[in-house]
Amino acid sequence: xxxxxxxxxxxxxxxxxxxxxxxxxxxxxxxxxxxxxxxxxxxxxxxxxxxxxxxxxxxxxxxxxxxxxxxxxxxxxxxxxxxxxxxxxxxxxxxxxxxxxxxxxxxxxxxxxxxxxxxxxxxxxxxxxxxxxxxxxxxxxxxxxxxxxxxxxxxxxxxxxxxxxxxxxxxxxxxxxxxxxxxxxxxxxxxxxxxxxxxxxxxxxxxxxxxxxxxxxxxxxxxxxxxxxxxxxxxxxxxxxxxxxxxxxxxxxxxxxxxxxxxxxxxxxxxxxxxxxxxxxxxxxxxxxxxxxxxxxxxxxxxxxxxxxxxxxxxxxxxxxxxxxxxxxxxxxxxxxxxxxxxxxxxxxxxxxxxxxxxxxxxxxx
Numbered sequence: 001x002x003x004x005x006x007x008x009x010x011x012x013x014x015x016x017x018x019x020x021x022x023x024x025x026x027x028x029x030x031x032x033x034x035x036x037x038x039x040x041x042x043x044x045x046x047x048x049x050x051x052x053x054x055x056x057x058x059x060x061x062x063x064x065x066x067x068x069x070x071x072x073x074x075x076x077x078x079x080x081x082x083x084x085x086x087x088x089x090x091x092x093x094x095x096x097x098x099x100x101x102x103x104x105x106x107x108x109x110x111x112x113x114x115x116x117x118x119x120x121x122x123x124x125x126x127x128x129x130x131x132x133x134x135x136x137x138x139x140x141x142x143x144x145x146x147x148x149x150x151x152x153x154x155x156x157x158x159x160x161x162x163x164x165x166x167x168x169x170x171x172x173x174x175x176x177x178x179x180x181x182x183x184x185x186x187x188x189x190x191x192x193x194x195x196x197x198x199x200x201x202x203x204x205x206x207x208x209x210x211x212x213x214x215x216x217x218x219x220x221x222x223x224x225x226x227x228x229x230x231x232x233x234x235x236x237x238x239x240x241x242x243x244x245x246x247x248x249x250x251x252x253x254x255x256x257x258x259x260x261x262x263x264x265x266x267x268x269x270x271x272x273x274x275x276x277x278x279x280x281x282x283x284x285x286x287x288x289x290x291x292x293x294x295x296x297x298x299x300x301x302x303x304x305x306x307x308x309x310x311x312x313x314x315x316x317x318x319x320x321x322x323x324x325x326x327x328x329x330x331x332x333x334x335x336x337x338x339x340x341x342x343x344x345x346x347x348x349x350x351x352x353x354x355x356x357x358x359x360x361x362x363x364x365x366x
Contacts, residue, residue, distance in 0.1 A: 001029065001270065002025075002026035002027070002028065002029030002032075003026055003027060003029045003030060003124070003278065003281075004026075004277070004281055004308065004311065004312060004315070005023050005026040005308065006023065006024065006025070006026030006027045006029075007026075007124075007281065007282060007285060007311075008285070008304055008307040008308035008311055009023045009024055009026070009304055010024070011285070011290065011296075011297070011303075011307060012297065012298070012299050012300075012303055012304070014299070014300060014301065014304065017301075025236070025240070028236060028237075028240040028244070030127045031191065031194040031237055031240055031241065031244055032194075032244045032247070032248070033127070033274075034127075034130075034131070034134075034191060034194035034195050034198065035194050035195075035197050035198040035201070035241075035244055035245060035248045036198065036248060037131065037134070037195070037198060038134070038194070038195040038196075038197070038198025038199045038202075039198040039199070039201050039202050039248060039252065041138060042142060042198070042199060042202040043202060045059065045138075045142050046202075048344075051344070052343060052344040053342060053343060053344070054342070054343040054344070055139075055344075056139040057343045058338055058343040058344035059135075059138070059139060060135065060136075060139075061334060061337070061338045061341075061343060062334065062335070062338065062344075063132070063135040064334070065330055065331055065333065065334025065335075065337075065338075066330075066331055066334070067128065067131070067132065067275075069326055069327070069330035070275065070276065070279060070322060070326045070327050070330065071106075071125075071128060071279065072107070073322075073326055074122060074279045074280065074283070075103075075106055075107075075121060075122070077283060078121055078122050078123075078283050079098055079121075081283060081287040082097070082098070082121075082283070082286075082287065097120050097121065098121070101117075102117050102120060102121060103121075105117045106121055106125070109128070109129055109132040109133075110129075111125070111129050112126065112128075112129020112130050112132065112133050112186075112187055112188065113129070113133070113187060115183040115184060116183075118183045118186055118187070119183065119186070122279060122282060122283065123282040123283070123286065124278060124279070124281070124282045125279075126183070126186040127186075127278075128279075129187075130186060130187060130188050130191050133187075133188040134188060134195055137188075141199065142199075146199060146203065150203065151199070151200035151201075151203035151204055152200070154196050154199055154200055155193075155196045155197060155199075155200040157192070157196060158192040158193040158194075158195065158196025158197065159193050159196070159238060159241075161189045161190070161192035161193070161196075162189070162190055162191065162192050162193040162237050162238055163235075163238060164189075165184065165185075165187070165189035165190045165192075166184045166185040166190050169184045170184060185237075190237070191237060193237050193238055193241045194237060194241060194244070197241050197244070197245045197248075198248070201245065201248060201249055201252060204249075272323065273316070273319045273320065273323050275327065276318070276319035276320075276322040276323050276326075276327060277315050277316070277319045279322075280315055280318050280319055280322065281311055281315040284311055284314045284315055284318065285307065285311045288314060289307055289310045289311050289314070290307070293306060293307070293310045294306075296310060
């Protein structure tokens with residue numbers, strides 16, 4: 001939802017308005033998703049211990065059938081509606097849009113490592129490439145890295161990678177075009193702090209009572225401070241990891257004040273459809289709303305509201321269809337195939353007891 005706000009805003013940026021800085025930071029919603037992704041994948045992996053004969057193969061297959069079918073379909077839709085529109089992709093990548101090499105990079109999810117292809121087909125897919133790269137490494141991280149490094153050292157490594165990777169790639173390895181700095185920041189090492197934070201949260205113990213009462217106030221204060229700052233892109237992930245991590249921590253442990261998040265039916269609905277919304281909203285905005293919606297391209301707050309309302313309504317409607325007709329059937333079909341291949345579906349031993357946060361370090365070593 002933050003990303004939708006951000007993309008409706010950047011079409012015509014509203015200068016010298018305080019609230020626009022907060023809306024302009026909506027792109028950090030992707031980082032919040034990365035935290036939640038790493039956390040929930042860790043919990044899922046732990047809860048499936050002893051159930052899958054081939055856990056790594058089953059994990060990769062589940063991720064593929066969860067991500068790839070809808071992604072491939074939207075690639076086709078974007079190709080059909082984006083051809084001949086010079087403003088569809090960022091200007092620096094305009095010559096690379098809808099080429100055979102770009103298509104191959106997207107079909108194999110290698111585009112996340114290629115700056116010229118990273119965000120060129122759908123306009124928002126950079127995070128999919130980053131997420132798929134994390135999926136590829138996740139079994140190694142969860143089985144080898146985390147038991148040896150622990151939560152704090154993993155988190156420190158993520159902070160260092162997020163700060164060092166863009167600088168090293170743009171200053172040491174050359175020639176990189178000037179625009180590539182931002183896109184190098186989007187690759188997995190540049191976003192490592194988010195994933196490391198999600199992994200670390202799974203390994204931390206339950207907070208003491210002294211922290212519970214302060215959690216919501218800390219979240220609000222830090223999020224407000226960072227949201228009102230003009231944060232350079234190279235440091236935004238590291239700074240936004242603080243309120244993002246606190247928010248996820250509070251929800252994960254159900255601390256006081258977060259019931260509006262954990263019990264919200266609207267947010268639960270949005271969560272199940274969020275992948276469809278994410279993939280579809282930018283093509284809808286650029287190919288439908290901006291060309292055909294009266295007032296969508298005008299400056300000021302009114303244009304922003306028109307763009308946001310039209311894009312949100314069309315995205316929710318299209319997302320409902322894609323979720324029911326593509327996402328959920330593909331996921332179920334993938335589960336049946338994985339069970340048929342013998343990678344999952346057989347209980348080799350009793351499932352472990354529900355995870356208790358204070359016992360996580362011992363469980364991880366076992």
